[in-house]
Amino acid sequence: MKATNPFPELLRAFFQEWLAEQRSASIHTIKSYRDTWRMLLRFVAERNGGGVARITLADVSASEVRAFLTHAEHGRKGTIGTRNCRLAAIRSFFSFVADKDPEYIAQCAEVLTIPLKRKPTAAPCYLEPGEVEAILAQPDRSTIEGMRDHVLLSLLYNSGARIQEALDLCPGAIRFEAPYYVRLYGKGRKERICPLWPETVALMKKLLERQPRAPDERIFVNRYGEPLGASGVRFKLAAYVAAAAKTTPSLRLKHVTPHSFRHATAVHLVAAGVDITVIRSWLGHVSLDTTNHYAQANLETKRKALEQVGVPAEGNRPARWKRDADLLAWLDTL
Structure with missing residues (x-):
């Protein structure tokens, strides 16, 4: 017979059996995932008005996860990268649960479809x-x-x-x-x-x-x-x-x-x-x-690559794409 609330046991198995033993995750990954779940459980408990010990797997729904990610990014003034790291930790758990207990596969599928958020890619800051x-x-x-x-x-x-x-x-x-x-x-x-x-x-x-x-x-x-x-x-x-x-x-x-x-x-x-x-x-x-x-x-x-290319010679002849009127007319119809 299943326990009344299998969520604590699933979370414990995720960290101890799957993450540490089967995946051989580093201590830094485990700590990062742990911090994410600490924050998520406290967030869900506060919204539900109960304690962390009373949270069930059904309470950690896709809508709650989305609300938590919004809170992590805007409420805590985190970066998009941090938000995506939190989501990766949550996704990993629900992927584990989907394999462990198919009874929750519908809920797991909803969480796993939450997309990562794209962010602008800036040039890395490096030192001369x-x-x-x-x-x-x-x-x-x-x-x-x-x-x-x-x-x-x-x-x-x-x-x-x-x-x-x-x-x-x-x-x-x-x-x-x-x-x-x-x-x-x-x-x-x-x-x-x-x-x-x-x-x-x-x-x-x-x-x-x-x-x-x-x-x-x-x-x-x-x-x-x-x-x-x-x-x-x-x-x-x-x-x-x-x-x-x-x-x-x-x-x-x-x-x-x-x-x-x-x-x-x-x-x-x-x-x-x-x-x-x-x-x-x-x-x-x-x-x-x-x-x-x-x-x-x-x-x-x-700059060195540009110097190797050199400056194009001046000439009166128009570029080929300008000479091909038929091609330009065809492009205009697209």
Whole structure:
């Protein structure tokens, strides 16, 4: 006999059995999905006037999900990207429920048809080489924290790593002898190897001499020896950017985040003429379209391409499409 309210058991099975065990989702994915469901359950409970414990699966209807997404985007002033991430977490659960218990397949189908919201695609904010140098010059390397920050930012620029990939890094993932490289674990626990400059390896060695870490311990820690968090890095980076902007005014016009170093790595590799498929492997992109986005962002590369094309010679002869009156007349009828 089924439980009176199978919803709690289904949600527990989704996180413990399916997401963690069957899908082997990363801890970051699990935490993101957990936060979404916390917010959704509190939202539904408040609208229904009852407690979270009294919520049934029927209460989490497609209309409630749409209302929650509107609240997440407008009420909480979230971005469209965040709204879509919330929807992905909800969709994943209802896809699981549809396979687990076909009794709810009609409700699941309604939720699964809620579309992702399209958003404008802006060119990525990346840093010019001079701007990177200005920021890297800011940390006080005479202190352990300043040295740590300098090494971390240097690693981000050298490897193009995502911030969490860098923060999860342990000494055992670095090859300290030539050829130098670092082993990174990206989204979906995909492993990739990125080459390192000798200068980056030398900086890493100095940091580990001052603050030794075991091969399986995280390199970047705070003053208490606890792993450094992404929010802490963003806070320190903002201070470094503000200081660097005094000598490099162009930084005042940019919203610099740890991810900006990843963008800079990609754009500078494109400018250096590195094959786009190599850059995709370097950054750990699944789709080549994502990597092509950086090729489109680099203005200097576009300028060089334009110089190779050259200016068209002047002439009195009209363009071919203007000479073909019949073709123009036909197009006018469309």
